[in-house]
Amino acid sequence: MDLTLAAKLFAALFAIMSPLSIVPIFLALTADLDAAGRRSTLIAMVGTVTIGALVCAFAGHALLGLFGIDVAHFRLAGGLIVLMIALSMLSGDDHSSHQGTPEEKAQYKSTSNPGVYPLGLPIALGPGTMATIIVYAQQSGTEPAIAGFYAGLVGYLVFFAAAMALAPWLGSRLSPTALSISKRLMGIILAAIAMEMVGGALGAMFPGWLK
Secondary structure (H helix, E strand, O other): OOHHHHHHHHHHHHHHHOHHHHHHHHHHHOOOOOHHHHHHHHHHHHHHHHHHHHHHHHHHHHHHHHOOOOHHHHHHHHHHHHHHHHHHHHOOOOOHHHHOOHHHHHHHHHOOOOHHHHHHHHHHOOHHHHHHHHHHHHHOOOHHHHHHHHHHHHHHHHHHHHHHHOHHHHHOOOOHHHHHHHHHHHHHHHHHHHHHHHHHHHHHHOHHHHO
8 A cells, every 4th residue: 555645645635625724614604503403514514525525536537538638737737726725825815716705605604504515515625625636546556556545535534524523622622823823834735735746747748857
């Protein structure tokens, strides 16, 4: 098993999905619900994220082929999306591709089950997350790499579900300062991962650069 790939995927998903940032949003959107309603929202969110992540992992290459998109070009586009999200995190902002535009945020409280939208899509599983999963899936060409990829993906999904289940406990202990510091630290990690994706894509597109 490629433990390095598993660790890098786990770190990338942790940084881009940022459970610590999702917890306050989850608590805000479920503030008017009872325990059963909050549990239903949690299950819907975790189910949406899990199904979406597995679809990206299993069918990502087929979807790219359907639209005639080269993996290297998609990796470059995905790296740029992840980089924009990372730069937003470093400045302390939330990128609209995951957190939604102001107009979309105004509609959040009117949704019947916020676990699917907006918590599942696009806050947790947004374009950056999808691109990251697809890119890492395409990098897994050997059996050890494939095992490492799914170990990292499944491990993170389990961790994410556990973190969101502990949302009330975490929410009572996370200060705005801690959230701000963690966002910027995750932004640095995510920026490095994004540049690796961009560099790998450019190396595949222009192999002469590597000589």
